[in-house]
Amino acid sequence: MTASTVVAPGPPRTRRGSGTATTLLVAAALLAAVVASLAIGPRALPPSVVLDALAAFDPTNADHLIVTEVRLPRTVIGLLAGLALGPAGVLAQGLTRNPIAEPGILGLNTGAALAVVLAIGLLGIRSLTAYVWFGFVGAGLAAVVVAGVAGVGGRSATSPATLALAGAALTAGLGSVTTAILLTDPNAFEDYRFWQVGSLAGRDLGIAAQAAPFVAAGLALALLCGPTLNALALGDDVARSFGRHVRRDRAVCGVALVVLAGAATAVAGPIAFVGLTVPHVVRALAGPDHRRLLPLAALAAPTLLLVADVVGRLVAAPREVQVGIVTAVLGAPVFVWFVRRKRFVR
Amino acid sequence: MTQTQRSGARPGSTAPTIAPGSALAALRSARSRSRRRVGLVGAVLAAAVVLAFLATVSLGDYPIPPGDLLTSLVGAGPARVEFVVTRLRLPRALAGLAVGAALGLAGALFQRLLRNPLASPDVIGVGAGASAAAVTAFTLFGLSGAGVSAAAVIGAAGTATLIVVLARRGGPGGGLQGVRFVLIGVGIGSALLAVVSWLMTTASLTTAQQTLLWLTGSLNGVTWAATTPLLVAVAVLVPLALVAARALPRLELGDEAAAALGLPVERARLALLAVGVLLVAAAVAVAGPVSFVALVSGPVAARLAGPGRGSLPHAALVGALLVLAADLIARHLLGDVPLPVGVVTGVVGAPYLLWLLARSRTRGAT
Structure with a gap:
């Protein structure tokens, strides 16, 4: 074996089955989830009606309207939010080298939430379309603060614990400001308590169109981050010795993370658990190589979101349970199961 | 390099040839210095x-001068002052002290x-369970x-x-080791918080606002009815x-070393967890998380x-100070x-x- 093969930074080939099969499986699951999201709801519609609504739309038919005006936007919103949240979770965990990192723990969701509350409470804005931009700015500012405090991009290596601790501090601080505003302004609270659970309902395709470019850009950037995250997983020093420009790489992936987390929060509100659970699930399927984890997470997260949304429509019909709550309640046992497996913790 | 040369050149320096006695003396003086700092x-x-x-007791809508305050605390002040102090302010101040x-x-x-450092009860789901x-x-x-x-107490203990x-039944190598316990706690905590969010959307606006107030943690309107049980719980x-914490230094050596020193590792850990959870539950029951x-x-x-x-009693003092000052x-x-x-x-x-994080980072400490 020559020296050059020894120092090659590529991760070892994974032992767990063939990559294509896994990808196909996850993609098939996503397809099934999309179909389910269009076909299943509190009002039972036969598949032929759903197909007609998409192929030969009749605006006077109430059943067609349910499909195109209610189920289709929800499905698209779920797809977009999932596409953003899955890779965002992988990025957050890879960048911080911390298995419990996710946009929520890093404080990005609270940043977005505070910005939205400020928009409702101080500026009197009450439209979901405008929340998109505030959510975005809030998540971005929170990320800048956390990264600045934890010294991401500084000369010395950033400790994952510091980063997570900074996120927790920011979460608590911004959460308190949010609470203070909400306690003094009942109207803002009335709007906020429905926004803060995370839901795919009540959003139209305009919001999807608004956020789509951001999701696309963030996703493209995130998919480029695979090799970076693989190198960072070995530690900053080792990554540097492979010739990686650690600071710049981290900054690029951090931007991808903020864009994705901000866009997801903007379209669907803060959705718990998807960013935390999905990376662990795809890691169990595909091994530790981030180049495969990122696209797989982008396929798996929308699946989870759409399935959770369908469950939420049915479980308490005619009322519905918002998707953010279903993902948390469904995701927690899955997450605990993964954590409890023998080899999960070294 | 230059440092050792310079100190070696200085007459009477101890650096190059440390006598065993002087090293011990240096260690002893360093220890007593740190002990003095801890005490101070x-x-x-x-x-x-x-x-x-x-x-906390003297400031408010009805300010009470220090003289009246002391006499009314021993039960010899003017009736009006005594009412404000013992009925209104004292339960709140004592609750703040105990909660903190x-x-x-x-x-x-x-x-x-x-x-x-992230594994405080509010992060790992105990607080979420109580909430x-x-x-x-x-x-x-x-x-x-x-x-x-x-x-709240039942929720915290149950969670x-x-x-x-x-965390215990996670197969060989499971146990209550940090990472697994924390991760499971975070997972369960997020699910419980989602349930809280959902309950807030189903409730009426007034109830939801009360919920939010409670979730933030508040000492407003605390009376003796809540303070007395809290004080008893904290006093016990x-x-x-502090007794259970005497196992901590050995636990911090790692499980095997602690077991070799004769410590029943799992039992010591469970005892510490139980006391910690009960403390949180008592505090959350009165003031919210x-x-x-x-x-x-x-x-x-x-x-x-x-x-x-020394840092455990100090942490209790810092907590009390934080809550009292913040409530003021x-x-x-x-x-x-x-x-x-x-x-x-x-x-x-x-x-x-x-x-703190930014400063310790630039100084190169953790």
């Missing part, structure tokens, strides 16, 4: 807690036991007062038990915690006093609108922790 910091903190306590001490101590216990149970009690069942407190059971639990106190007290105390056994600010910040104490602990605690 403790005394200063205790004095600050006393000051904050007195300020309990949260600070519990947070430091968890953090040292699980060897993770979910309490919010269920008053949104779905319309309970209030003692019913909500009981629900902690669930997490411990799940704090000594227990006051944000940040449990997370921040331990690190602050360790930084003030230097790491070591919360009551007077917005004039007529009394904010809940949790808003201030969060707003003040967060920048402090951020600053």
Whole structure:
């Protein structure tokens, strides 16, 4: 074996089955989830009606309207939010080298939430379309603060614990400001308590169109981050010795993370658990190589979101349970199961 | 290099040839210096807690001069002053003291036991369990007062038990080792918080607002009915915690070394967890999950006093000081609108922790 093969930074080939099969499986699951999201709801519609609504739309038919005006936007919103949240979770965990990192723990969701509350409470804005931009700015500012405090991009290596601790501090601080505003302004609270659970309902395709470019850009950037995250997983020093420009790489992936987390929060509100659970699930399927984890997470997260949304429509019909709550309640046992497996913790 | 040369050249220097006796003396003097610092910091903190306590009792819409305050505390003051002090202010001040001490101590216990600065009870789901149970009690069942407190205690204890059971049965190498326990706690905590969010959307606006107030952590309207059980609980639990904490230095050596030193590792760990959870439950039952106190007290105390056994009582003092001072600010910040104490602990605690992190990073420490 020559020296050059020894120092090659590529991760070892994974032992767990063939990559294509896994990808196909996850993609098939996503397809099934999309179909389910269009076909299943509190009002039972036969598949032929759903197909007609998409192929030969009749605006006077109430059943067609349910499909195109209610189920289709929800499905698209779920797809977009999932596409953003899955890779965002992988990025957050890879960048911080911390298995419990996710946009929520890093404080990005609270940043977005505070910005939205400020928009409702101080500026009197009450439209979901405008929340998109505030959510975005809030998540971005929170990320800048956390990264600045934890010294991401500084000369010395950033400790994952510091980063997570900074996120927790920011979460608590911004959460308190949010609470203070909400306690003094009942109207803002009335709007906020429905926004803060995370839901795919009540959003139209305009919001999807608004956020789509951001999701696309963030996703493209995130998919480029695979090799970076693989190198960072070995530690900053080792990554540097492979010739990686650690600071710049981290900054690029951090931007991808903020864009994705901000866009997801903007379209669907803060959705718990998807960013935390999905990376662990795809890691169990595909091994530790981030180049495969990122696209797989982008396929798996929308699946989870759409399935959770369908469950939420049915479980308490005619009322519905918002998707953010279903993902948390469904995701927690899955997450605990993964954590409890023998080899999960070294 | 130059350092050793210079000191070696200096006559009478001990650097090149350390006699065993002088090294021991140096060690001893360093130890007594750190012990003196621990004692000094403790005394200063205790004095600050006393000051904050007195300020809580004497400041307010009806200010009470220090002279009247002292006489009414011993029961010899004017009737009006005595009513305000013993009926209105004292239960609140004592509750703040006890809540802060309990949260600070519990947070430091968890953090040292699980060897993770993030592993304070509010992060790993114990606080979420208490919140979910309490919010269920008053949104779905319309309970209030003692019913909500009981629900919070049951919720905290139940969640902690669930997490411990799940973490223990994780196969060989499972046990209560830090990472698994923390991860399971975070997972269960997020699910419970989602349930809380959902309950808030189903409740009426008024109930939801009360929920939000409680979730933030508030001492508003605390009476003797809530304070007395809390004081009893804390008076029992704090000594227990300090006794149980005597196992911590050995646990920190690692499981095998601790077992070799004759420590029943799992039992010691369970005892510490149980005391910590009960402390949190007692505090949350009265004041709600006051944000940040449990997370921040331990690190602050360790930084003030230097790491070591002394930092647990210090964490309790820091917690008490934090809650009392924050409650003072919360009551007077917005004039007529009394904010809940949790808003201030969060707003003040967060920048402090951020600053601490930024500073320790530039200095090269952890």
